[in-house]
Amino acid sequence: MSSPPPPPPPLSVEVTDLRKEYGKVVAVDRVSFQLRPGELVGLVGPNGAGKSTTFKMLSGQLLPTAGSVRVMGVDVARDPAGARRHLGIVPEHPKLYEYLSAREMITFAAQIRGTDPSAPPDPARIDEALRIAGLGEDADRLIHEYSQGMHRKTALACALVAEPPVLLLDEALNGLDPPSAERVVDALAERCRRGATVLLSTHVLDTLGRVADRVVLIQKGRVAADLPASELEQVRAMLKDPP
């Protein structure tokens, strides 16, 4: 007698019929998708399609008009603080304490994510996050002296440093120099191999072709396609010729 098939792994992120209205404008309309542990999923779409609005609802920064988001089983709208404990987030326009150095900012991020916020975090972790982001030489300069790309690198390092189970990265590779982008993508893939879930919004489809498991295409606020990364050419064609 054969044993029953193993149950599917629990969902890391469950987005159900998500909708966001701004007055008469519907920015996001009945968006649904699911992310499982170990998956790296690309969220793509033209500018203004609703990707950032979706990200903000996923992270609890915006309330959905209808629908729900659950992160590791936590309803984000009801308990955004609880959901954020499972999330590492890089928003489209990251905000940082401008009068800290990157090392101080990342140390702080690691500290408040730790089980004991009063305990200093492991310096090796901070160095590793700085290395991935490519900030090594500039780690002790104040952030207000940084370029936009370096701001983003610091935000990425803050999201990565505590190894949260779910990473939401909105246009997180924009403005990064190619070697840094490469390093970050490799690090994300490595995190996924260790069971983390990554949702990465980007306009660079080739990057997704290399590391993503799936690609969710959003057009005019709706999910137009949810395909395996092997069918990236179809997504590319849909982006070129929207229905």
Add this chain to the structure above:
Amino acid sequence: MPNPYAQVHRRIRAHQRPGPTWILPVVAAGLAAPLARPVLLGFLDGPAAPETIAAGTDAVAFRLGALVASAMALHTYTDLVRGPDREVLDVHPVQARPLLRAIAARTARQRWYLPLMAAVLVSPLALAGHVQAWLGLVAVVVGAWLCSLGVGFSVHLGAVWVAFSPGLARVLDLLRGDNPRMQAALIYAPGVVLAVAGVALGVASAGVSAALQGWAPGWAFLALPPLVGLAGALVAGPLADGFYVRASALLAEIDAAWAGVDEGEEERRVYLEWLAGDRPELLRALRQGWRRLRSWPMGAWGLGLLGAMAGWSADPGAASQVVLVAGAATVLVAAVPTRLAEGDPAWLDQALGVRAGPVVHARAAVAFLYAQGAILPALLALLIRQGGAILRPLLLLELLALVAAFAAALIARRLRGRGAWAYAPLGVLAWAGAAFLSLAGAPP
């Protein structure tokens, strides 16, 4: 146990090296003290009976305490709800209670000089020999500061709870006017802080008054405002656990609702653009001023209406009242150049090759124009009721507007957004000077 948020605030301060920002306001209060004496401490010129001193101290303690409580109600809102921490921490898990403690400590550290300013401003009371009355007055103001610090954080967090509460949606709809429903709770929160602090400091100042007249237990009433503040601080912790993080989504909803309204109004807006002619710096200042800072002129015009109410009187002292109220509005709105400078980044000016001189003139012109909305209605009311008596207040107020607007614009050129700190004491001084000149020329 070290508080990571407080540690970060300390590090930021160490890197910023902001310097003693309290010195200028306190020195300005010292310089303004003799000028403000006839306005605030006119009772010293009457008979020195204990009842007169007690009643005068009571009135001034209550008013200065209310002023400090109002300032703290707004500061606690700005620091907790719209403060710099929120946009950074929005993507991180937050332990709300230690964060609240760190924010409260920073607010207290940055605003501790407010009671000191009040103490210096009323120092002529002590110099006139009424040291006990002065100490009582200062104790009331310090109590108001402590009260509004503690109550401020709890009320603003409570407002977030109210905004999310489905059971209170109808109440908010009744109150909100044209504002988004969720904003209604936040709009009225500073008023609630002031009301709570007002009751407590009313009791405290009455206690001081009674004590000055010989009823010693009256001093015990001074404990009420700090105790109310302590109670507020104790409530704030649990409220922060539930509502600090949720406030972000609330603010996003409010901002999005206003962005929608702004787009709808775009075609109907009046920017006084026709005044700009071929001066692009003035056009930019007019547009930025109205689109980004219109709450400043609108607030000042609201104060100007109060000035008009004061001017609508046959009382010979009405002209001085107009200068006091419309002058305050003028000094307030003349700060607009410093706010404009905050929104015009230096790198952009450099990249565009913007010349500093025309920018100073443009910002000063915008502030001067906005001030007219506060000055002219008050003078019109005075003109209707008193005819020719408006020449002196007209000259004083226009001179005040001109001086304050240009001072703010020149300061903003050097210090940009930080210029507000330098402008504030100068503005208070200019206002006190105008009030003094107005009272000096008033009929007995």
